[in-house]
Amino acid sequence: MKFFRRKEPQSKCLVIGLGNHGARYKNNRHNIGFMIVDQLAMSWGLSIAKKQSRAKVVTHKVFDSQVILAKPQTFMNESGRAVQALLSYYKITPVQMIVLFDDLDLPLGTIRMRPFGGTGGHRGMRSIQTAIQSQDYPRMRVGIGRPPGRMDPAAYVLQDFSHNERDLVETTIDRAVDCLQRYLEHGIEDAMNMCNTSVEIP
Numbered sequence: 001m002k003f004f005r006r007k008e009p010q011s012k013c014l015v016i017g018l019g020n021h022g023a024r025y026k027n028n029r030h031n032i033g034f035m036i037v038d039q040l041a042m043s044w045g046l047s048i049a050k051k052q053s054r055a056k057v058v059t060h061k062v063f064d065s066q067v068i069l070a071k072p073q074t075f076m077n078e079s080g081r082a083v084q085a086l087l088s089y090y091k092i093t094p095v096q097m098i099v100l101f102d103d104l105d106l107p108l109g110t111i112r113m114r115p116f117g118g119t120g121g122h123r124g125m126r127s128i129q130t131a132i133q134s135q136d137y138p139r140m141r142v143g144i145g146r147p148p149g150r151m152d153p154a155a156y157v158l159q160d161f162s163h164n165e166r167d168l169v170e171t172t173i174d175r176a177v178d179c180l181q182r183y184l185e186h187g188i189e190d191a192m193n194m195c196n197t198s199v200e201i202p
Contacts, residue, residue: 012066013184014086014097015040016055018124020158029144030076030157032169033100036142037069043118053085063185067091079124080131087132093147094137100176100181101125104153106143109168111176112141113183113192140186140195142176181197 025031041048041058042140048058048069055070068090072082087094101122106112108161119125129135147156161169175195184190 012090012092012096013067014070014090014092015069015180016072016079016083016086016097016099017077017089018079018101019071021071021077022058025158028158029158030102031162031175032102032142032144034071035169036100036140036173036180037071039173040177040180041069041159053089054082055086057086065184067184077123078125078127080127083128084131094132094134096181098140099125099128100139100140100142100180102144102157103141104144104146104157106141108143108145108146108165109172110143111140111172111195112143113138113179113188113195115188115192128199138183140176140179142172 010041015037017035017037017165019025019031019034019158022029038048041060044060044062046058046060046069048056048071050057051073052184055072056072059066059068061067067165068086070082070086072079074082083097083099084091087097100126101123103120105120115138118135119129120141125139144157149181173178179191179195
């Protein structure tokens with residue numbers, strides 16, 4: 001499988017954070033993708049508010065590229081509908097997007113970037129892969145940890161982060177934003193070298 005590397009800035013890049021829309025889901029573990037794109041937008045002095053192609057979006061010029069930040073307004077398991085519509089509207093190919101999503105199999109505080117890959121059982125990623133018929137696009141997996149005891153994972157991801165987790169969540173979001181900045185400026189390989197290292201978890 002081809003390993004994608006961007007040597008020069010892309011003319012366009014679509015950054016998609018996955019989550020569920022609506023106030024009741026805002027601080028859920030499942031919504032960390034939304035949290036990261038919101039933080040990236042805020043770092044640029046922007047908010048993601050415009051409605052386009054079943055998503056909320058904002059565009060910004062970064063490193064000679066048009067960067068589109070997007071939060072699908074379908075529910076998580078139908079994310080592919082929004083992603084397909086966004087790719088079509090902005091005339092972007094899958095390799096020009098990066099998808100950010102939560103991962104139960106990674107400890108909280110861990111970030112992993114890849115240029116392509118499978119769904120890992122994530123319903124949002126499964127929906128995207130089915131809709132666009134490709135897994136050849138960059139992605140950022142953000143660890144949220146496993147549920148305690150015998151808790152149903154579906155219930156766990158729809159819980160808010162606990163009070164004790166908040167500092168680590170904020171630190172992780174800041175690191176993810178730094179990783180995305182590196183990706184936008186230098187490409188996936190440099191971003192992976194920066195972000196796929198182990199971090200000391202308190």
